[in-house]
Amino acid sequence: MTWITEEDWACFEAATPSADAAPTYEALKGCLVWPDEGVPGLTPAGIALLDDLLMARALIHSGRPISAWPGGSDRLQRVWDMANDASLPWVGFARVELTEAQQTLLANEVERTLFAGV
Secondary structure, eight states, X not given: OOSXXXXXXXXXXXXXXXXXXXXXXXXXXXXXXXXXXXXXXOOHHHHHHHHHHHHHHHHHHTTOOGXXXXXXXXXXXXXXXXXXXXXXXXXXXXXXXXXXHHHHHHHHHHHHHHTTTO
């Protein structure tokens, strides 16, 4: 695996998912994040991978294709596909589809953030 180190893979494996975790809105990333999605001990490259996964999922949550990322490349799609194809043990893959309440939370937070200070 050249796209992820064995050390980072082990960190993803060791992360503990929580059935009771509730999402919050991460304004800097513009997405919902669950508290158990953090992966302690990642290398800088592993953190970048996790950020890419969060960005890709944020696009999915917003109803846009991953290719809509403003970075203009297909890098996010490749990272998402590689991680899925390899069955990376990241709890965030189980949260691709949002409940109605989570969709409402996301929409409300996006609107609140966009119009804060207006």
